Amino acid sequence: MNSTQPVTEVVQDPEAISAFREGWFKFCQVMKLFLRNKLATLGLVLIIAWTVVAVVAPLIAPYAPDATELDAKLQSPSAAHWFGTDQFGRDILSRVLHASQISIWTGLIAVAISFFIGVPLGGIAAYYGGWLGNLIMRIMDIFLAFPSLILAMAIAAAMGPGLISAMIAVGIVGIPEFARLMYSQTIYLKEREFVEASLSIGVRNRTILMRHIFPNALAPLLVRITLGMGFAILTAASLSFLGLGVKPPLAEWGAMISDGREYIITGEWWIVTFPGLAIATTILGFNLLGDGLRDVLDPRLRTSRK
Amino acid sequence: MEPVLSIEKLETEFRTDGGTFKTVDGVTFHVAAGETLGVVGESGCGKSVTSLSVMGLLPKKIGRVREGVIRFHGQNLLEKSEKEMRAIRGNRIAMIFQEPMTSLNPVFKIGDQLAESISLHLKLRRRDAMRHAVEMLRKVGIPNPELVVKEYPHQLSGGMRQRVMIAMAMSCNPEVLIADEPTTALDVTIQAQILDLMRKLQEEEQTAIVLITHDLGVVAEMCHRVVVMYAGQVVEEADVDTLFESPTHPYTQGLLASLPQLVGDQNRLESIPGIVPSPLDMPKGCRFAPRCKYRMDACDQVQPELVDVASGHRCRCLLVDKEVTQ
Numbered sequence: 001m002n003s004t005q006p007v008t009e010v011v012q013d014p015e016a017i018s019a020f021r022e023g024w025f026k027f028c029q030v031m032k033l034f035l036r037n038k039l040a041t042l043g044l045v046l047i048i049a050w051t052v053v054a055v056v057a058p059l060i061a062p063y064a065p066d067a068t069e070l071d072a073k074l075q076s077p078s079a080a081h082w083f084g085t086d087q088f089g090r091d092i093l094s095r096v097l098h099a100s101q102i103s104i105w106t107g108l109i110a111v112a113i114s115f116f117i118g119v120p121l122g123g124i125a126a127y128y129g130g131w132l133g134n135l136i137m138r139i140m141d142i143f144l145a146f147p148s149l150i151l152a153m154a155i156a157a158a159m160g161p162g163l164i165s166a167m168i169a170v171g172i173v174g175i176p177e178f179a180r181l182m183y184s185q186t187i188y189l190k191e192r193e194f195v196e197a198s199l200s201i202g203v204r205n206r207t208i209l210m211r212h213i214f215p216n217a218l219a220p221l222l223v224r225i226t227l228g229m230g231f232a233i234l235t236a237a238s239l240s241f242l243g244l245g246v247k248p249p250l251a252e253w254g255a256m257i258s259d260g261r262e263y264i265i266t267g268e269w270w271i272v273t274f275p276g277l278a279i280a281t282t283i284l285g286f287n288l289l290g291d292g293l294r295d296v297l298d299p300r301l302r303t304s305r306k
Numbered sequence: 307m308e309p310v311l312s313i314e315k316l317e318t319e320f321r322t323d324g325g326t327f328k329t330v331d332g333v334t335f336h337v338a339a340g341e342t343l344g345v346v347g348e349s350g351c352g353k354s355v356t357s358l359s360v361m362g363l364l365p366k367k368i369g370r371v372r373e374g375v376i377r378f379h380g381q382n383l384l385e386k387s388e389k390e391m392r393a394i395r396g397n398r399i400a401m402i403f404q405e406p407m408t409s410l411n412p413v414f415k416i417g418d419q420l421a422e423s424i425s426l427h428l429k430l431r432r433r434d435a436m437r438h439a440v441e442m443l444r445k446v447g448i449p450n451p452e453l454v455v456k457e458y459p460h461q462l463s464g465g466m467r468q469r470v471m472i473a474m475a476m477s478c479n480p481e482v483l484i485a486d487e488p489t490t491a492l493d494v495t496i497q498a499q500i501l502d503l504m505r506k507l508q509e510e511e512q513t514a515i516v517l518i519t520h521d522l523g524v525v526a527e528m529c530h531r532v533v534v535m536y537a538g539q540v541v542e543e544a545d546v547d548t549l550f551e552s553p554t555h556p557y558t559q560g561l562l563a564s565l566p567q568l569v570g571d572q573n574r575l576e577s578i579p580g581i582v583p584s585p586l587d588m589p590k591g592c593r594f595a596p597r598c599k600y601r602m603d604a605c606d607q608v609q610p611e612l613v614d615v616a617s618g619h620r621c622r623c624l625l626v627d628k629e630v631t632q
Contacts, residue, residue, distance in 0.1 A: 130367070193403055194411040199363055200403075201396030201423040201474065211422075215413045 033296050040292020046285030050278075054100040061094035065251040074268050084270035086260060092270060095251040096278050102252050103233050103282065106167050110232035111225055113171025118178025119214075119221065125179070126186035127209050137183060140176040148173045152235050156244040163252075166245040170235045174228055181224050185217035219297035223290050230286030237279050253279050309377075310514045311360070311399070311482045312336035316374035318352075318359045321367075327585040328372070329355045331538040334612075337531075339481065340512040342505075344529035344546070346519060346561070350582055352538040353518045357484045360516075361401055362391045378482070397427035400475035404487040406468035410459035416443075417455025420474055427478045442473040446503055465496035469503065476507055483508075484516045489524060501528055522565055526550060531618075534558050537582055537593040540612060544619040554621040556598045592624065600625060 035041050053060075062082075063069075069089035077084045083092035121140070125133035143151065152169045159165035189195065190213060198208050237254030239245040246252040248259070253275040260271025318330040330352040337343040345353050358364050359371050362383065376383040378399065386394070395401075403409045410419060420439035424430055430438060436455065443451035446469040459467060468488065475483055485504065489497040501524065508515055517528055525532055525546065532549045534542040534557065542555040553559045560578040580597035589595055595605040604624055612622045 193405050193408040196363065197401075197403055197409040197471070197474075198411070198422075199395070200361055200401040202392040202394070202426055203396075203422065204392060212411050212414075216411070218413075 030296060034292060037292045037295060039288050040295070043285045043288025043290075043292060046281055047289060050100055050282050050285065051104065053097055054104045057097040057101055061091075061097045063091040063094040065095045065098040066090065066249045067094075074263070074271075076268075077270055083274045084268075086256075086271050087263065092256075092274050095256060096253070096274050099251040099253045099256065099275065100278065100282075102163065102246065102250070103237065103279075106163070106170065106236040107229040107233040107286075109167045110170035110174060110236065111228045113168065114174030114178050114228060114232075115221070115225060117171075118175040119182045121175070122179035122182030123186050123209055123213065123217075126183040127190055127205070127213065136179070140179045143173070143176045144180075148231075149235060149238055152239055153242065153244055156239050161244045161247065163246045163250070166236050166239045169239065169244075170232045173235065174232060177228065178221070178224060181220060182217060185220060186213055189213045189216050220294075223294045223297065226286055226290035226293055230283040230290070233286070234279065234283050309336035309338045310379065311516070312377045313356070313360070314375045314377070316356065316359060316376065317372040318355050318364065318369065319372050320355075320369050325586055329538050329585055330359065332374075333535070333538070333540050335533045335540065335543065337482070337514045337516055339514050340508065341531065342508065342515040342517055342529045344517050344519060344525040344532040345535060346522065346525055346532060347535035348520055348582060351535045353535055354486055356535075357401065357486055357516065357518055360484065361395060361399065362386070362388075363395075393427075396423050396475075396480070397478045398480055399482045399484065400478070400480035402468075402471050402475045402483065402485040402488045404490055406464055406471050406491060409471055410467060412459055414458070415455065416457055416459065416462070416470055420455070420470070420477060423474055424477050438477065439473075442477045443470070445507070446470075446473045446476075447499075448473075464492055465499065468492060468496075468500055472500070472503060472507070476511070476513075479511055480513060482514045482516065484518070486518045487520070488517075490519070490521070497524070504528070522561060534561070537588065538585065539593060539622065540620075541594065541622045542620065543612075544615075548616070548619050554615050554619070554626055555594075555623050556600050556625075557594050560597075592622075 034044075067090065069085065069091075071089070072081070072085050073089045074087055075081055075085045075089075081091050081093065083096060085091055086095075121136050125136040146154075152166075152173045155169035155172055156165050159168065186209075195208055195212060198212055203212075236245060237252070237257075240252045240254030241258040243258065246255050248255065256275040257272045257279075260268070260275075263271050313336065314334050316330055316333045317328055319326055319328045329350075333352065333356055335343065335345075345356065347353050355364070355369070358369070360376055360383065364370060371384055374384070378394070383391070383394070410416070417436055417439050420442060421432065421435040424438050424442075425432060425435040428435070428438070439455055440451045443454055448454050448466060448469055454462070454466075454470075459470075462470065468491075472488075483504075488504070489500050492500060504515065505528065507513065515528075517524070519525060529546050531545050532543070533540050534549075534555065536557050542549070542553070542558045544554075549558065550562065553562055557578070560576070563576040564578065566575060578597055583589055583593060583596065589606070591604070591606040591608050592598070592610050595601050598605065602624065608624060610622050610624045610627055612620050613627050615621050615626050
């Protein structure tokens with residue numbers, strides 16, 4: 001087997017070079033597999049595009065997001081204002097671009113909260129089991145019993161409306177999903193022989209959970225993170241739409257739709273349409289990417305894919 | 307010779323919804339440095355549970371040692387705290403498992419897994435632990451160990467993985483090595499290589515090996531002494547020559563008769579009729595009685611004791627129990 005593996009480079013540090021090559025080769029393989037899936041690639045492109053937009057928004061936005069131009073209120077899309085203007089004469093394009101920063105931050109922070117609380121809880125509940133495990137998972141069940149948006153609203157309202165409380169609320173709502181996923185992964189992994197083998201060489205339980213079980217559960221967790229980003233952005237936008245998220249005049253997609261909703265009837269469709277499209281494309285991107293990752297990272301599906 | 311590990315009257319029980327039952331019932335044996343003890347018996351006779359009891363790795367909450375003493379250098383392992391046991395496991399008593407395919411963590415490189423145990427017990431720095439890992443792999447006969455430490459378990463064949471497991475188990479020079487069916491999952495030529503390797507390492511380090519197996523061929527090749535287990539009890543204990551030449555217990559006789567013979571006419575392999583009794587419904591008398599061809603009336607009433615047949619040869623059967631037969 002391994003004796004046939006050639007060591008191609010013999011420069012100053014052949015080990016580092018061959019390790020780099022091997023890693024790069026594996027990355028290329030996964031990427032190739034991934035790019036074969038057209039929809040997942042579309043998802044990745046959408047997310048990269050929005051991330052780039054978020055980073056360079058202040059540079060490419062034609063106007064300041066809160067600059068009002070009172071003699072240019074409610075203008076339909078034109079050369080000066082590509083996406084039109086709202087009831088205060090603010091440029092919709094600039095606001096949509098700036099809002100992408102808030103949405104992506106919200107998604108990242110909310111998912112980070114869900115991940116860093118949910119994953120340890122699920123892992124501990126499954127690995128140690130007993131009354132502690134039961135207690136943790138029953139509390140997760142209570143969280144899951146509420147519709148997620150209602151729960152997010154309750155938490156955000158209790159903490160007082162604002163961007164930070166919206167992030168925390170969305171993060172808390174996402175905890176049970178991560179906890180349950182880690183729980184099921186750990187239940188399965190802790191019975192595997194390599195865990196018993198680690199125990200038999202004297203590794204402590206804590207270390208086994210962190211070093212042996214957690215890395216084996218990463219693939220499904222990664223899929224969950226991606227899908228969770230979409231969910232978090234959507235829920236945060238919903239909270240803002242309901243007035244529990246960002247405070248005006250800060251540009252946020254949900255809040256922009258909320259501001260513009262009474263103008264749909266009078267024909268000013270562009271105020272809600274463009275932020276709506278922004279939400280739709282971002283979430284579509286994360287969901288397509290998540291599905292694609294699931295296919296690539298699941299070895300059982302990998303062999304059957306053409 | 308002074309035994310390194312001795313087990314006295316070990317009783318291990320499991321609690322299930324169907325009730326509590328003993329899977330190991332009064333097992334006694336010992337093993338000395340440089341000696342290989344075979345523990346033989348069919349599936350479910352308590353061989354593996356005995357070894358897990360020694361390691362302190364019984365499934366929590368359902369399995370526990372009820373009685374008995376496990377002495378390691380005179381100290382009772384059952385009285386050790388979890389922390390003290392962790393320092394012994396892998397360092398002074400190591401274990402090799404049956405399934406080399408799944409006993410290695412798929413997301414770690416071979417070298418990292420070996421180094422984990424090494425740095426844990428020998429308190430070496432990572433670089434030194436890595437060097438030690440390469441050295442161990444070379445010792446167990448893996449070609450190009452410098453490359454293999456950077457590979458993942460799935461890149462190795464079954465025999466190679468079992469070598470890695472042996473390297474891992476032997477990396478801290480344990481005094482006792484418990485090998486739970488180490489060659490069952492491997493094909494015959496690889497089996498022979500692995501057994502040779504274990505014997506070679508034993509000679510170098512004077513390790514005491516407890517070899518758990520159901521393969522009498524492996525026993526004949528490897529072991530100095532043999533303990534035969536049936537339904538959670540030791541039914542016969544003898545050195546390997548005695549056991550194969552003059553087996554005393556009817557169960558041992560049956561096991562040996564079921565081996566294929568190279569000489570003479572033999573159309574069908576012998577088999578022992580019946581099945582192992584369920585631990586929830588043990589016979590009152592001798593546990594082997596329902597399947598035994600020498601069964602007497604007394605066998606259903608009296609639990610036979612393990613009695614000396616000759617020096618170092620003990621058997622649990624009324625036929626050899628002089629007090630009863632007189």
